[in-house]
Amino acid sequence: MPMSEPNALDARLVELESKISFAEDLLDTLNMTVFRQQREIERLQKQLAHLQEQLRNATTPAQPLSLRDEIPPHY
Secondary structure, three states: OOOHHHHHHHHHHHHHHHHHHHHHHHHHHHHHHHHHHHHHHHHHHHHHHHHHHHHHHHOOOOOOOOHHHOOOOOO
16 A cells, blocks of 8 residues: 555545535534524514504504595585
């Protein structure tokens, strides 16, 4: 077995370990990004539900929906 072969295997092993470490770090970063995005989506969904509720409460039949629905009292 030539001397350069173990060195080449060591170098390949170091390179693979480095790539695995990088991939694990990238995966952790992506997981954190997905977690933050999910939290933001949930916050926005709650805000949307709150705004929809406000809109439903603001447009009751007793209130005019447009200026055309408002008839001046002298008519």
